[in-house]
Every structure is written in structure tokens, then in C-alpha cells.
Amino acid sequence: MSTILAIDTSTEACSVALLYRNEITSDFMISARDHTKQILPMVDKILHQSDCSLSQVDAIAFGQGPGSFTGVRIGIGVAQGLALGLDKPMIGVSTLMTLAQGAYRNKQATDVIAAIDARMNEVYLGQYHYIDDQWQAVITPCVVAPEKVGDKIQTITSSTYCAGTGWQTYPDMLTNIKQSDVLLPDAQDLIVIAEQKWQNNEWLNVQDAEPTYLRNEVTWKKLPGR
Numbered sequence: 148m149s150t151i152l153a154i155d156t157s158t159e160a161c162s163v164a165l166l167y168r169n170e171i172t173s174d175f176m177i178s179a180r181d182h183t184k185q186i187l188p189m190v191d192k193i194l195h196q197s198d199c200s201l202s203q204v205d206a207i208a209f210g211q212g213p214g215s216f217t218g219v220r221i222g223i224g225v226a227q228g229l230a231l232g233l234d235k236p237m238i239g240v241s242t243l244m245t246l247a248q249g250a251y252r253n254k255q256a257t258d259v260i261a262a263i264d265a266r267m268n269e270v271y272l273g274q275y276h277y278i279d280d281q282w283q284a285v286i287t288p289c290v291v292a293p294e295k296v297g298d299k300i301q302t303i304t305s306s307t308y309c310a311g312t313g314w315q316t317y318p319d320m321l322t323n324i325k326q327s328d329v330l331l332p333d334a335q336d337l338i339v340i341a342e343q344k345w346q347n348n349e350w351l352n353v354q355d356a357e358p359t360y361l362r363n364e365v366t367w368k369k370l371p372g373r
Contacts, residue, residue, distance in 0.1 A: 157214030164334035173335035208341035211239035243273030248336035250327035262313025270313035
């Protein structure tokens with residue numbers, strides 16, 4: 148059985164989850180400006196609750212974005228630091244796909260359109276379909292103006308749900324869609340996808356872990372010397 152530690156700080160939410168002995172333990176809080184102060188104590192708390200030591204972790208999973216530039220950067224930096232210290236691989240998981248998994252957990256939704264408020268009158272958008280116990284991207288995640296969302300979405304059915312803060316900020320993007328009540332990504336959902344990726348050998352070396360920002364003008368600097 149694999150042991151995976153997952154962290155996500157890609158939005159105003161700060162969350163940690165641990166898969167240990169085939170059970171998931173998680174912690175979640177809203178902490179828009181204190182991610183750097185909260186995330187490591189949350190990691191310690193989860194490990195202590197599960198009676199698991201950091202050295203027992205097989206891989207570090209992280210929310211790779213899209214999301215807040217600062218939040219994504221903090222999350223991947225902390226994840227890289229932990230993975231580097233443990234000499235363990237990393238698993239990147241899309242923030243938008245994590246929201247889809249949250250809708251599945253909450254509503255058993257298998258068709259999800261995820262949208263995160265991207266500021267600048269835009270949203271980060273992704274559409275997903277759950278088949279054969281995993282998520283498939285129906286459209287490539289993108290950044291788009293709210294009024295253009297309808298042009299991007301390929302299919303909406305009576306069983307399609309929405310997830311993410313984009314729908315709260317721009318409630319008129321699509322009107323014929325069900326509410327999942329999932330607004331923010333949660334590490335307990337991220338870790339489910341990460342475990343599937345781990346089983347499929349879809350892991351990364353520390354130096355290869357990169358975020359997803361979607362906005363081309365944003366650049367990312369790797370660890371010094373990498």
C-alpha cells in the first residue's frame with residue numbers, strides 16, 4: 148500500500164491530506180494570506196493524527212494550478228522542499244480536476260465543468276468526464292472571459308455539474324447546469340487522483356515539477372541550480 152502526502156495552496160483554501168494504510172486523513176481551512184504559516188503545521192498535524200512519520204511517505208502530491216500565482220508558487224515550493232529532503236518523487240494534480248473530484252465526492256457527478264475566478268475578468272476553465280474510474284479532460288484547461296465560456300463548452304447534459312469559485316463570481320456564465328456546492332479544491336480530493344497517477348507511474352522527479360498557470364505572460368523559475 149502506498150503512502151502519499153498531498154498539499155494544496157493554489158487558492159484561498161489551504162489543505163493537506165494523507166493516504167496511509169489505505170485510509171485518507173485530511174485537514175482544510177480558508178487562509179487567504181497565511182498559507183506559508185499554516186501549511187507545514189497542518190502537515191505535522193495530519194502525520195501525528197495518522198501515527199505516520201514523514202519518512203514513511205512514498206510521494207508528495209501537490210496542486211499544480213491553475214489558481215492564485217502566489218498560492219501555486221507556495222504549494223509547489225513546499226512540496227519540492229519536502230520531496231527533496233525525503234528524496235521522494237512528486238505527483239502534480241490539476242486544480243480544476245481536483246474540483247471535479249470534489250463534485251464526484253459531493254454529488255457523485257461524472258460530468259463536471261470546473262471554473263476558478265482568475266481575476267482580470269477571466270476564469271480558469273476545465274471540463275471533465277469520469278469514466279473507467281478516472282477523469283478525462285473533455286476540453287483542454289484554459290483561461291477565458293466569462294462571456295466566452297459557452298463557446299468553449301462542448302456538451303452539457305442534465306447530469307452536468309459545475310464546481311469552483313468562477314460560478315459564484317460569474318453566475319450567468321451558464322444557466323442550465325447543476326450546482327455541486329464545491330467552490331475550492333480540497334487535498335482529500337487531490338490525493339484520490341494522485342493515488343491513481345502513482346499506480347500508473349505518472350510521477351515526477353523534483354526538478355521536473357512545474358506549475359500550471361495558463362497565462363502566458365507568467366513565468367516560473369525552478370529551484371536554484373535546477
